[in-house]
Amino acid sequence: MTEAMITKDKVLQWISALQSAYSENKAYLTQLDSAIGDADHGINMDRGFTTVKVDLEKTLPQDIGAILKTVAMTLIRTVGGASGPLYGTFFLRASTICPSKTEIGAAEVVQIFEAGLEGIIQRGKARLEDKTMVDALTPAVNAMKQALQQGNDLGTILQKGADAAEQGMKATIPLQARKGRASYLGERSIGHQDPGATSAYFLVKTAADTLGKF
Template sequence: MPNSAQEVKLNAEQVKEMFLYVGEQVRENKPFLTKIDSAIGDGDHGIGMSVGFTKAEENLTKKEFTTINDVFKTIGMSMIANMGGASGVIFGTLFTGGVKGLEPQEELSLPLLAQILEGSVKSIKERGKAELGDKTMIDALEPAVNGLKLSVEANRSLLEGLIVAEKHAAGGVEKSKEYVAKFGRAKSLGERAIGHQDAGATTVWIMLKSMREWVEKAAVQQ
């Protein structure tokens, strides 16, 4: 059944507003992310993500945007420059890697989002050397991208694609509990890390959930 949601494409200012909302939700989850990371990591993931999205908000609100590319680059560079550590580089690359070499885009559709995030996965893997099953954010991001691509093939709307991506990311977070970590402090725990979900994967799920919530509200207002 056709509905208004199937027509939704976001312009650059709407994408900016969407990610401002995503940042708010990630910051609200700082205690939750800290708790997860404290179990097997350094306990600073929630703080780092909060710093990254706070700086991204500052830089996003300073100007108006005409291309999707610039929104993604602004968020990514804010994270790389201010978060420090591996997660700053990796989450920054999530935003910068997907738009690298991409022609200027004025509207975000489901196929474009799938293309950007597929590029993000590729860039993160090249930079961080992590693969699916290594107990990193890839465990949520790669399944989410696969969900987006399946939705593109099925001619779904942006909202429908995000619903699927969110579910796939949540499944990836759950599966990350089964894995032995290959990176960070959790690596030294070996099998003791089993049973704990990865904080980075959890953040990816929160981001996709927040994107879905924002687009859902935007679709209702069409």
């Protein structure tokens, strides 16, 4: 059976779906952030990806690597707090997996997420159970890699990643934050879902809903 390939247009659909997800969940993410952060995560993510959409329509990147690099540079330029540099690093590292390519397969999609996660860890110095986006992305990447090794199709690979990201997101609720603004609260950060892990879940979920559907 021939592997279904992800085209440049499909990647643009993913980024568009991300913009919609952050716009629709702006208030929810901000509400989560108001409990343990600066109450601006939803606002920042919505602003950043709305600008991304405009920039992509203006520049019309010719390949997948260029699309992901445009996303990265726009987020670094427009998103405040830690989110801009971290998500910007994710997409910048992701762009190095597919330079000049107009279509990619399942293995490269998984590599995009793996490279992005590695960039976030190096940039933010967060580990598992620090109550950050790493808690959603690490299990997601591990689940995707395992599903790929088992020979699953891309739709299954990404859905397993999304399911693992959701579990990781929910698992941040009982944790005490050890990184970022939330860490200043100490034990008072316990009992709240991490907004960064939540926005990271949307990153994987929208990929499953767009890249994983043919």
